[in-house]
Amino acid sequence: MKGxxxxxWVSSRISTSLLALAALCVTSGICQxxxxxxxxxxxxxxxxxxxxxxxxxxxxLSAHPAAAEAHFLLGYVLFREKKAKESLAxxxxxxxxxxxxxxxxxxxxxxxxxxxxxGDADKWFSEVVAEAPTDADANYLLGRTKFxxxxxxxxxxxxxxxxxxxxxxxxxxxxxxxxWQESNDLEKAEAAFQTAIEWQGDAPVDAQPxxxxxxxxxxxxxxxxxxxxxxxAAVLSPDNPTIHEELGHVYAVQQNLPKxxxxxxxxxxxxxxxxxxxxxxxxxxRKEGMRDRAREEFAVCAKxxxxxxxxxxxxxxxxKGAKDR
Numbered sequence: 097m098k099g100x101x102x103x104x105w106v107s108s109r110i111s112t113s114l115l116a117l118a119a120l121c122v123t124s125g126i127c128q129x130x131x132x133x134x135x136x137x138x139x140x141x142x143x144x145x146x147x148x149x150x151x152x153x154x155x156x157l158s159a160h161p162a163a164a165e166a167h168f169l170l171g172y173v174l175f176r177e178k179k180a181k182e183s184l185a186x187x188x189x190x191x192x193x194x195x196x197x198x199x200x201x202x203x204x205x206x207x208x209x210x211x212x213x214x215g216d217a218d219k220w221f222s223e224v225v226a227e228a229p230t231d232a233d234a235n236y237l238l239g240r241t242k243f244x245x246x247x248x249x250x251x252x253x254x255x256x257x258x259x260x261x262x263x264x265x266x267x268x269x270x271x272x273x274x275x276w277q278e279s280n281d282l283e284k285a286e287a288a289f290q291t292a293i294e295w296q297g298d299a300p301v302d303a304q305p306x307x308x309x310x311x312x313x314x315x316x317x318x319x320x321x322x323x324x325x326x327x328x329a330a331v332l333s334p335d336n337p338t339i340h341e342e343l344g345h346v347y348a349v350q351q352n353l354p355k356x357x358x359x360x361x362x363x364x365x366x367x368x369x370x371x372x373x374x375x376x377x378x379x380x381x382r383k384e385g386m387r388d389r390a391r392e393e394f395a396v397c398a399k400x401x402x403x404x405x406x407x408x409x410x411x412x413x414x415x416k417g418a419k420d421r
Contacts, residue, residue: 239258
């Protein structure tokens with residue numbers, strides 16, 4: 097699941113930067129001024145029409161197979177379509193005619209993240225950092241990859257470089273906290289999460305530091321301290337089932353069963369195929385004397401477990417008031 101979190105962040109970050117370039121090209125007329133033959137494909141991409149953009153690029157490549165730019169653009173579109181192997185094939189084809197630029201190599205590295213090949217992802221994110229050492233996002237992404245490789249000292253080092261380049265980079269500080277947590281230095285982890293929260297000021301937008309600090313405190317049985325952080329996380333990201341699961345856990349420990357029920361019902365609604373959520377909700381129903389509803393939840397849990405459903409609740413990364421980041 098660590099890799100899935102990295103992929104979500106990578107995809108959104110790369111999508112934001114490259115789509116911004118595509119949109120600028122279309123709205124400013126730059127593509128037309130320089131007679132960019134891929135302008136129609138970029139326009140489709142900028143509006144999220146991935147299949148149409150792919151078709152347009154393939155049509156162009158059939159007549160211009162040596163066009164590196166077209167291969168790389170198609171590789172990015174295929175990445176957006178979650179076709180990692182096909183995307184890598186296009187970057188390999190394009191590299192015969194031109195070396196990919198750092199932003200393009202980010203997509204190559206991200207394809208390897210999608211495939212769960214963190215060794216190759218590390219190789220290419222490291223190449224990006226070598227070629228563009230002042231790119232804060234590249235250092236962050238390398239840190240996320242090191243984190244997935246369980247090389248937590250190297251991950252922290254990359255996140256710290258990102259912070260030097262981009263002061264008060266909330267995601268980097270939050271991930272330093274995660275790395276310290278995985279290293280079992282809970283005091284440093286708590287301090288990092290708290291810093292990531294403080295940097296957001298009076299109008300926070302990122303729920304992750306609140307969720308991580310709340311969960312860390314709850315794991316130490318500090319339920320009263322955990323509750324306000326988890327509650328704020330729920331305000332910032334109400335559609336995140338992990339937050340509702342953690343709130344349900346805290347309320348259940350506090351024997352506030354109606355609130356535990358409410359939070360776990362929200363979690364189940366948001367992530368209905370996670371067997372562990374149904375089990376936890378069934379336990380709450382049973383404690384409340386709702387035996388029939390408890391049996392129903394345990395039955396769903398057993399069915400999902402038999403189907404080898406994931407028992408890990410998804411933790412979607414989102415920012416309040418933004419569709420992408």
